[in-house]
Amino acid sequence: DAKTTQPTSMDCAEGRAANLPCNHSTISGNEYVYWYRQIHSQGPQYIIHGLKNNETNEMASLIITEDRKSSTLILPHATLRDTAVYYCIVRASLNSGYSTLTFGKGTMLLVSP
Amino acid sequence: EAQVTQNPRYLITVTGKKLTVTCSQNMNHEYMSWYRQDPGLGLRQIYYSMNVEVTDKGDVPEGYKVSRKEKRNFPLILESPSPNQTSLYFCASREGAGGANVLTFGAGSRLTVL
Numbered sequence: 001d002a003k004t005t006q007p008t009s010m011d012c013a014e015g016r017a018a019n020l021p022c023n024h025s026t027i028s029g030n031e032y033v034y035w036y037r038q039i040h041s042q043g044p045q046y047i048i049h050g051l052k053n054n055e056t057n058e059m060a061s062l063i064i065t066e067d068r069k070s071s072t073l074i075l076p077h078a079t080l081r082d083t084a085v086y087y088c089i090v091r092a093s094l095n096s097g098y099s100t101l102t103f104g105k106g107t108m109l110l111v112s113p
Numbered sequence: 114e115a116q117v118t119q120n121p122r123y124l125i126t127v128t129g130k131k132l133t134v135t136c137s138q139n140m141n142h143e144y145m146s147w148y149r150q151d152p153g154l155g156l157r158q159i160y161y162s163m164n165v166e167v168t169d170k171g172d173v174p175e176g177y178k179v180s181r182k183e184k185r186n187f188p189l190i191l192e193s194p195s196p197n198q199t200s201l202y203f204c205a206s207r208e209g210a211g212g213a214n215v216l217t218f219g220a221g222s223r224l225t226v227l
């Protein structure tokens with residue numbers, strides 16, 4: 001699996017966009033980028049995933065660079081409830097069977113008033 | 114509501130007293146998995162199951178057993194709990210192979226072994 005590198009922590013003001021970076025320079029052609037988050041001691045929650053095109057859903061946007069070596073998760077208008085640990089995971093998806101998602105240490109995002 | 118339900122949510126027990134943490138999902142998912150989470154170690158997979166009667170070890174299976182007799186249920190069994198199994202446990206499920214790796218997690222079960 002491609003290894004990911006994320007900052008340990010980030011701060012964001014409420015109402016502003018939160019941009020969480022992730023480096024995955026060893027990603028291979030069939031590997032997707034997944035983002036999950038975990039609010040304190042709750043079960044992790046799926047946010048979004050993508051292969052090479054930018055993706056957007058009701059929670060966030062995912063921007064993947066053209067060379068696919070890095071990506072950014074964007075929360076357009078962060079709220080206090082977005083304070084959580086955000087995990088960037090790279091893993092093969094379609095036709096890969098039951099590949100396990102490996103959660104690293106993630107980025108602790110603190111949204112402040 | 115689509116969900117994964119774990120019970121109990123909190124449990125304090127003593128060394129050696131067998132216990133079972135139940136996990137049930139209502140999404141007809143084929144794949145189910147158990148994770149434990151410890152400070153500084155992140156989420157680690159204990160066991161997973163690809164379908165009924167099919168289970169396999171994850172990264173930290175020692176001291177645990179699982180069974181998958183029905184598609185919706187995947188209990189985690191601690192035959193003889195020890196203090197190093199004090200942890201926060203999560204059950205998760207997803208669709209079958211070929212789909213996206215989108216896991217739905219339960220709310221967690223906090224276990225303390227004295």
